[in-house]
Amino acid sequence: MMHEAADLETTLDRAAEHCAARGAQLTPLRRKVMRLVLEAGQPVGAYALLDRLRDDRGPAAPPTVYRALDFLVEQGLVHKLERLNAFTPCIEAGHDHGEHGHPHQFLICKTCGITTELTDHGVAHALEAAAKRAGFTPERMTVEVEGTCANCAA
Template sequence: MELDTMLEQAAAQCAKRGAQLTPLRRQVLRLVLEAEQPVGAYALLDQLKAQRAGAAPPTVYRALDFLLEQGLIHKLERLNAFTPCIEAGHDHGAHSHPHQFLICRRCGTTTELTDHEAAHALEAAAARAGFRVERMTVELEGLCAACAKP
């Protein structure tokens, strides 16, 4: 899908929820979408400063918080970085779909999965322990298919 189309869908999704994808938020989302791998907040800030001289860490963090809240991006805790949500255009709400991430420790490639069976298995295991899951992000680290080849 074309980048401008993705940004328009994101803006429409926000508007549907009564939120606004401001020019700054759109710019930060564009940078995350354009990144080939998950990108950290300070890398985003460096890119943003080239276009907005007054950009500061709070500027980026507020935009990222908004994008997370709207379900347009994910934060990968292991990498302390952000990646687009593959389900963002489907308007499930803010990440109400299950998601798992495969993170290659060699090349850094990250793949988002939406495996409902895995999510249900984890929820069932948590329930057996008396725990009610409210939000779930699973990050698996290993080698991607390309890096695993001998």
């Protein structure tokens, strides 16, 4: 979660540099959608982003937000949480994740909704080994674990 405007701008500038290095462009609309994801502080759905975008930019259609989100996911700047049908910033955004991206796991609190991203290579290796034993070649792995965070458990 971002608190300082300067930190937010630095993050967005790094994202733009990351895109440019990959031959892509973080257009003003894509930058705005990424800003909204960063400002949300928790996973946020496309329609909530659309509402916020309409507040700032006027009329906007769902495909506008979905195209921007697809781009941000493709660039490794945000993740889509399937369980929540929501988007969250990537903790390693702007890093070179290689061909298959970095391994990521999400811990989702069913009480408060807080989501924590982990990058545990041990979990990724265990899943990859299990998949290979089953004759399956994984291309992308996302693990979403639902439970109770420490704050809610206390």
